[in-house]
Amino acid sequence: MLRISVLRLLGRTGAGRVSLLESSGPRHYGSGSQCAYDDARDTRTYFTTPIFYVNAAPHIGHLYSALLADALCRHRRLRVPGTTATRFSTGTDEHGLKIQQAAATAGVAPIELCDRVSAQFQQLFQEAGISSTDFIRTTEARHRVAVQHFWRVLKSRGLLYKGLYEGWYCASDECFLPEAKVTRQPGPSGDSCPVSLESGHPVSWTKEENYIFRLSQFREPLQRWLRSNPQAITPEPFYHTVLQWLEEELPDLSVSRRSSHLHWGIPVPGDDSQTIYVWLDALVNYLTIIGYPNVEFKSWWPTVSHIIGKDILKFHAIYWPALLLGAGLSPPHRIYVHSHWTVCGQKMSKSLGNVVDPRTCLDRYTVDGFRYFLLRQGVPSWDCDYYDEKVVKLLDSELADALGGLLNRCTAKRINPSGTYPAFCTTCFPSEPGLVGPSVRAQAEDYALVSAMATLPKQVADYYDNFQIYKALEAVSSCVRQTNGFVQRHAPWKLNWESPADARWLGTVLHVALECLRVFATLLQPVTPNLADKLLSRLGVSATERGLGELYFLPRFYGHPCPFEGRRLGPETGLLFPRLDQSRAWLVKAHRT
Numbered sequence: 001m002l003r004i005s006v007l008r009l010l011g012r013t014g015a016g017r018v019s020l021l022e023s024s025g026p027r028h029y030g031s032g033s034q035c036a037y038d039d040a041r042d043t044r045t046y047f048t049t050p051i052f053y054v055n056a057a058p059h060i061g062h063l064y065s066a067l068l069a070d071a072l073c074r075h076r077r078l079r080v081p082g083t084t085a086t087r088f089s090t091g092t093d094e095h096g097l098k099i100q101q102a103a104a105t106a107g108v109a110p111i112e113l114c115d116r117v118s119a120q121f122q123q124l125f126q127e128a129g130i131s132s133t134d135f136i137r138t139t140e141a142r143h144r145v146a147v148q149h150f151w152r153v154l155k156s157r158g159l160l161y162k163g164l165y166e167g168w169y170c171a172s173d174e175c176f177l178p179e180a181k182v183t184r185q186p187g188p189s190g191d192s193c194p195v196s197l198e199s200g201h202p203v204s205w206t207k208e209e210n211y212i213f214r215l216s217q218f219r220e221p222l223q224r225w226l227r228s229n230p231q232a233i234t235p236e237p238f239y240h241t242v243l244q245w246l247e248e249e250l251p252d253l254s255v256s257r258r259s260s261h262l263h264w265g266i267p268v269p270g271d272d273s274q275t276i277y278v279w280l281d282a283l284v285n286y287l288t289i290i291g292y293p294n295v296e297f298k299s300w301w302p303t304v305s306h307i308i309g310k311d312i313l314k315f316h317a318i319y320w321p322a323l324l325l326g327a328g329l330s331p332p333h334r335i336y337v338h339s340h341w342t343v344c345g346q347k348m349s350k351s352l353g354n355v356v357d358p359r360t361c362l363d364r365y366t367v368d369g370f371r372y373f374l375l376r377q378g379v380p381s382w383d384c385d386y387y388d389e390k391v392v393k394l395l396d397s398e399l400a401d402a403l404g405g406l407l408n409r410c411t412a413k414r415i416n417p418s419g420t421y422p423a424f425c426t427t428c429f430p431s432e433p434g435l436v437g438p439s440v441r442a443q444a445e446d447y448a449l450v451s452a453m454a455t456l457p458k459q460v461a462d463y464y465d466n467f468q469i470y471k472a473l474e475a476v477s478s479c480v481r482q483t484n485g486f487v488q489r490h491a492p493w494k495l496n497w498e499s500p501a502d503a504r505w506l507g508t509v510l511h512v513a514l515e516c517l518r519v520f521a522t523l524l525q526p527v528t529p530n531l532a533d534k535l536l537s538r539l540g541v542s543a544t545e546r547g548l549g550e551l552y553f554l555p556r557f558y559g560h561p562c563p564f565e566g567r568r569l570g571p572e573t574g575l576l577f578p579r580l581d582q583s584r585a586w587l588v589k590a591h592r593t
Ligand code: ME8
Pocket: 049, 050, 051, 052, 053, 054, 060, 061, 062, 064, 065, 093, 282, 283, 285, 307, 308, 309, 310, 311, 312, 339, 340, 341, 342, 348
């Protein structure tokens, strides 16, 4: 029997700033402004979120992970139409000591707790418009089959052996800790208790015979995989963190527990006295979803993008690829990592009582409003702070005032009495800047707007590829501001439809602004699907005209026909997004108390 020293925990991630990759601009600029997405076609893509523990109700951090995956997936579907091209999974992680203990504390059977909390996750995701195609629960029979098969493959390849494990274990974090990562804290009765230095959660000393995975054999293969795939882990600082971890010793990993201690899990095939370690169990969910061990899973693997929080980077970037390589499979294509939400400057925790309930937020700010807030303000490279006033301020200024105001300005009866997409006049706005003439009305800033708008879809696509959805939204928001500036500059309310010279220019100003709105709405679909639908319907854009592949901005400017010109706008359906500071009296009340 082999004796294993305490497994060394790889250091926790330090989140740093990620550098922006430059957008290369549209390839077809000049013959219209369609984006080139050719490289994105053909391949199937499979997006995953972590599967969430069911020991407590979902919070905004869980919703954030699901939203990031949802936006990436929706953007992808708009680029590559066809329902079979993308798959998107989420689910709940229901085994392990953490759940076993939570159920015991609640005085319920583990499966009862799992059923209740898993349903809460499913309901939240449905309410938030998470467009997942699959939801997995690790207590399902199909998952047990997949995990036990995966185990047998590792065993048959000589990668599992029995050994004595001795060291600290943190049930809350479901991980092993080296002595250096353990500290002492006064417990409830004043005596000193060992806790994890990073999470503050209690740890206990474990000494037992387990199955051990030969993780140490994979240090160099993992280094080679990462060096030849510099985009495998995004944002970049996390990639370097993992490479740094791999510079250190990589001890073998204990992958089972004594069943007498951990009964809530999947038994080791052929040895009921041992239960499979919850992380091995959980990670295999990504294969279960796509039908593993049936051969069909190969059409989805390894073109997978895992979206995860920084807290579980080590499990996804070291343990998981090593297990996959061990089982003869390829490591995941991409791992997108995001940092954490804090609340009013503090870590969110049940004990601090500051956990933000996402369902309350969806009620208060609307589904689209809250989706927009989390994705616009959440920056994967560093932790972001949540507080209510921040949400109200952002949504009022960007969705209600800037975007809603722009729509009003182009569709108000007084300015656009015919309720149509007016004609664009190439004499008022010639495609060549700097031309002079009595009917030329466009100014240098207007050309700057057209050029910013023409590059926007490609820029947004690049930001999505680099997992910078917040940057994509920032770019859209900046163009919305620029468009409002354009309307303000030309003050269509001062122009007169009765005067032929004014009318051509007035129509052109409205045409350009409506074209900008159409592009904004198309690009916002992955983030604010309902609001985008409302806006596109108001503009008279049909369901088949909303894809990213066909997103031509201002074709008339480039000498092409515009399918929208002269078209009737859709029916008026009220405010695009209501201001919250007037409608949310609860905030004022909250301040007073
Ligand atoms: O770790 N801010 O599940 P979990 C942002 N079951 N995101 C947060 C967050 C915060 N404050 N807190 C949590 C597990 N998250 C395992 C995963 S996967 C095979 C198994 C998000 O319920 C973030 O995605 O503790 C983080 O990685 C995940 O929830 C952890 O969820």
